[in-house]
Amino acid sequence: MAKSIVVIPVKKREEELRAAFWEQIKGIPRGDKIQNCIQCGTCTGSCPVSYMMDITPRETVALFRAGHLEEILHSRAIWICASCYSCRVRCPSGILVTDLMYALKRLAMQQNIYPPKFPVYALSRAFISNIYKYGRNFEMGLAIKYFLKAAPQKLFASAGFGLAMVRKGRISVKPTSIKKIKDVRAIIDRANQLETEGV
Amino acid sequence: MMEYAYYPGCSLEHTGKPYDMSIREVFKTLGVGLREIEDWNCCGATMYMSVDKVVGFAVSARNLALAQNMGLDICAPCSSCYTTLRKTNRHMAWNLHSRKIIQESLKVVNLAYEKPVEVRHPLDILVNDVGIENIATACHYEFQGLRIAPYYGCMIVRPVYHFDDLDDPETMDNLFNALGAEVVNYPDKVRCCGGMLMTTFEEVALNLNNHLLKCAQDNGAELIATVCPLCQMNLEAYQAQINKRFHQNYHIPIVYFSQLVGLALGIAPEKLGMNTMLIEAPNLKLKLKEARVAV
Secondary structure (H helix, E strand, C coil), rough: CCCCCCCCCCHHHHHHHHHHHHHCCCCCCCHHHHHEEEEEEEEHHHCCCCCCCCCCCCHHHHHHCCCHHHHHHCCCCHHHCCCCCCHHHHHHCCCCCHHHHHHHHHHHHCCCCCCCCCHHHHHHHHHHHHHHHCCCCCCCCHHHHHHHCCHHHHHCCCHHHHHHHHCCCCCCCCCCCCCCCCHHHHHHHHHHHHHHCCC | CCEEECCCHHHHHHHCHHHHHHHHHHHHHHEEEEEEHHHCCCHHHHHHHCHHHHHHHHHHHHHHHHHHHHHCEEEECCHHHHHHHHHHHHHHHHHHHHHHHHHEEECCCCCCCCCCCEEEEEHHHHHHHHHHCCCCCHEEEECCCCCECCCCCCCCCCCCCCCCCCCCCCHHHHHHHCCCCECCCCCCCCCCCCCCCCHHCCHHHHHHHHHHHHHHHHHCCCCCHHHHHHHHHHHHHCCCHHHHHHHHCCCCEEEHHHHHHHHCCCCHHHHHHHHCCCCCCHHHHHHHHEECCCC
């Protein structure tokens, strides 16, 4: 007699995460193409940083389809992706791998899944608060703020060429704000509001 | 006269200052108009996308709307700005839901983005609008046998085909050849420099940049020409650290493609920010010879 197929029920937590994930990628055209992955590994082979990842891009898709989204969110891999788009242009199934990586990053942040001093998260936050404050990205302030939060020891390591850059006039020591900074803030506030309310 | 709305982006105000200077000078000399978008703001780069995509695109769209009001297409030299602004355009065309949020947000500050503007890279403008032949004709000098590694990086060729091949772009190669330089074989021309990874996962980024420098050196390049302020910064400012970590002895000048065009046009090096580079390029001066007048 043939063995009966055992269907393992997906855990509630995984189900919730998956719903949130589809929500994140619903705005990406062809986002659902993740279903078409043929596991050829072209993405991993094209990726210049896959050798440093705990799970490769190909494995990411496999794990997702096997119902291990939470494991993916806890990986280093999604944060190591430098967004070079090599995988995306070569994928024979037309999967927008880089955009999926962004979606996973957003989902992880939304779910508060990352170590507290996690570098990419800290940098993204510092970057965004810079835009809200000045309208532009103030590199020196960004670097200091980020390093203090994530890796204070690096502040000194970078000080060498930092000084050379200041001498050459390539780093400004004081921030300048754009004139209509209020406009930028109003746009951000309104967009945030519309997103939470749902239009 | 050709004219574009100029979007320098944050990097070109500081670390990428020589890029900004040389683009302005080269465009002026070639008679191409550049009108800076008044009071432009940060495009959001890859960072905003990692936190909130739609809000990031709304921030980016303010610049597109301002350019639209000028009635001009955008010229964006920074690869990251270039990709982000283009991505905002594509996203607004595809996604009605986000478009609505973005439009509503712009409305708060009396802006509307109805007629999409094209976002162009200066390399594309110089090669395809001005034309390589016209540039070569305007040049007073040529680089006699200067061996250049043309480095395109990621974001002007990917994710979507725009003006050059995804795997083997040649725009810069053709331009430098026309200026008398010898473009070396550079298989790493579209390999990633790591971008922001240099701040977050330094180890990974240093390795990537070591690859790029080694490939240039092995192929006999005297310098690397870049089109992006982030690539330039990673390759130049971290070269000493890379030497130390990987026991190398690189001393490879990393210059902007526009600086090379400017020098050939006869623009004074200080006006192109050559004196602000961390690694000087003495070979440039040696190999910059007065062009033979065509008979």
